[in-house]
């Protein structure tokens with residue numbers, strides 16, 4: 321099996337795949353496009369802008385820390401900003417999306433791993449106040465959450481973080497409704513099988529797909 325076939329079989333019937341294409345060439349991206357993939361993820365505004373001449377039915381996911389001064393340029397091309405981590409960003413996304421008559425899908429990014437203290441993302445305690453505050457911005461729609469697993473080889477620790485994320489996801493669904501809160505984005509090359517086992521319905525995978533191993 322190729323790595324792609326492995327990923328597709330692990331997530332089958334459970335999760336959507338976002339192919340993370342940072343630092344990949346257009347030809348590498350098109351190889352996945354030709355296999356039927358349409359959801360691709362980038363984490364730098366400029367690198368995304370360099371790739372937006374690829375087919376228009378690509379649903380670009382923005383997955384990196386987004387500076388407010390880059391929002392205006394990328395909003396026309398992005399399907400979902402998975403890394404919404406501040407109200408200042410929500411406000412700017414709302415403003416720039418309104419100019420285009422667009423409602424930008426967003427995922428609130430949470431930082432739930434205890435290690436990796438300098439990582440971006442909202443704290444769990446901010447969840448309800450943050451989502452309530454986002455209601456003031458009608459041109460964004462918060463449709464779920466994005467979480468990164470901790471950098472550790474300890475699979476029990478990784479599973480515990482993802483379990484906490486799923487718990488938070490369920491609490492948000494209960495409060496805001498499952499029609500609104502419908503995406504739980506977690507799992508990367510190193511930990512996506514754990515994430516899917518813990519309830520992820522969207523995984524973001526780069527390295528494993530582009531680097532076929534021995």
Ligand SMILES: *Cc1c(COP(=O)(O)O)cnc(C)c1O
Nearest residue numbers: 340363383508509524525526527
């Ligand atoms: C790079 C990146 C990924 C993919 O990581 P891989 O280890 O290459 O699969 C997923 N999510 C985010 C936010 C990333 O920056």
